[in-house]
Amino acid sequence: MIPTNYFIVLSAVLFGLGVIAFVFKRNIITIFMSIELMLNAVNLAFVAFSQALGKLDGQVFVLFVIVVAAAEATVGLGIIILISRNRRSLNVERVDLLKF
Amino acid sequence: MSPQLAIFFILAALSVLGAVSLIFQKHPIHSALSLIVVMVSLAGLYLLLGAEFVAAVQIIVYGGAIMVLFVFVIMLLNAGAEEHTNISKIAGIAGIPLTVALAGFIAAAIARSNESVQTAAQNGAVASTKAISNLLFKEFVYPFELTSFLILVAILGAIVLAQRENE
Numbered sequence: 001m002i003p004t005n006y007f008i009v010l011s012a013v014l015f016g017l018g019v020i021a022f023v024f025k026r027n028i029i030t031i032f033m034s035i036e037l038m039l040n041a042v043n044l045a046f047v048a049f050s051q052a053l054g055k056l057d058g059q060v061f062v063l064f065v066i067v068v069a070a071a072e073a074t075v076g077l078g079i080i081i082l083i084s085r086n087r088r089s090l091n092v093e094r095v096d097l098l099k100f
Numbered sequence: 101m102s103p104q105l106a107i108f109f110i111l112a113a114l115s116v117l118g119a120v121s122l123i124f125q126k127h128p129i130h131s132a133l134s135l136i137v138v139m140v141s142l143a144g145l146y147l148l149l150g151a152e153f154v155a156a157v158q159i160i161v162y163g164g165a166i167m168v169l170f171v172f173v174i175m176l177l178n179a180g181a182e183e184h185t186n187i188s189k190i191a192g193i194a195g196i197p198l199t200v201a202l203a204g205f206i207a208a209a210i211a212r213s214n215e216s217v218q219t220a221a222q223n224g225a226v227a228s229t230k231a232i233s234n235l236l237f238k239e240f241v242y243p244f245e246l247t248s249f250l251i252l253v254a255i256l257g258a259i260v261l262a263q264r265e266n267e
Contacts, residue, residue, distance in 0.1 A: 001102075002104055002105055002108050006112070010115070010145075012207075017120065021119075021122055023195065029174055029177075029179060032170075033135050033170060036166065037122065037135060037138060040162070044146075047145075047154055048149060050151070051150060051151070056232050059151050059154050060232060060235050060240050063154070063157060064243060066162065067251065069162075070166055070254075073170070074254045075254050075258055077258070078257065078261035079261055080173060080177070081176070081261070082262065
């Protein structure tokens, strides 16, 4: 029997690594991938709690999260294509039109 | 150490290694491949938890569809290695202590609980797919229909964003 703590700790570690990647990476595609990593970490916590509580609602939520992630990836990658077409670069430092 | 715990630690180490590799790889295509390692090992963890439907969806949708989309866009845009820019001072001074504090708070909250989960091998590996579909199409049918609308809007948005303006 595996303690629920282990799954939650792993989920927190993966989420933290996703946050670190989000902050430190400069390529816009990699930043987008770190968002997917954070969503995956949350999914793991959902499934672990669903098993710990003996209810399947958590797994249904995971399905919704996956659908939303797919929709988000579609629109986000469209925006990335648009940015690279207009700016000729994928570096987020170059996209600073709204920067004060 | 029970076999389930050994499998858990192998898969957990694999997923953490993949996530660390995502951070340290310079080329986006290498980061994408590391992310696939994370997703496949998470699918293994879902199987260990007895959530076989979620594991299958994880492989098909995340490992298949979304990551193929990512790799496709990376190759379409011909993305090269990351340019090195120096990190801002505020991020260096305030960011690292705040990250440590966040990790400490989460660890303190988790350390207080001591529940255990049944792995698939212990609860007889009941096929939960039927129960999930009952829940999805009875109790959650309204949000389920809304997600189909969300996907339609996402498709339209992607087409509108990515098309060339030709006047």
